[in-house]
Amino acid sequence: MKEFEEIQVTKKILKSITWNKCGKSKEITDFGFEQDEFHSVNLTFGYGSMYDEERWKFDICERCLVDFVKTFKHAPDIYED
Ligand SMILES: [Zn+2]
Incomplete structure (x- = not known):
């Protein structure tokens, strides 16, 4: 037989x-669909690189991401998992 205790948990939810x-x-609504419009980028620079082992993370909207990708000489590969 198991006995449970009811507890309250505080958690962080994304608001904007x-x-x-x-x-x-x-602003992020309860549905969270707005999150589909942004991308979080996490980068880790390797040992000996210009930014030796720094780690960067940033959020970028799709419009800015597409503008950035359009500066590429070669388009990125489109793939499915
Ligand atoms: Zn943007």
Whole structure:
């Protein structure tokens, strides 16, 4: 037989996003669909690289991401898992 104790848990929920590049912000609703419009990027620079073992993370909106990718000489590969 198991006996349970009821406890209250505090958790963080995403309320808004401010994109690093353009600085725009967006409130997040309970549905969270707005999150589909941004991308979180995490980078780790290797040992001996220009940013030796630094770790960067930033959020970028799709518009800024597409503008950035359009500067590529070669388009990124599109793939499915
Ligand atoms: Zn943007």
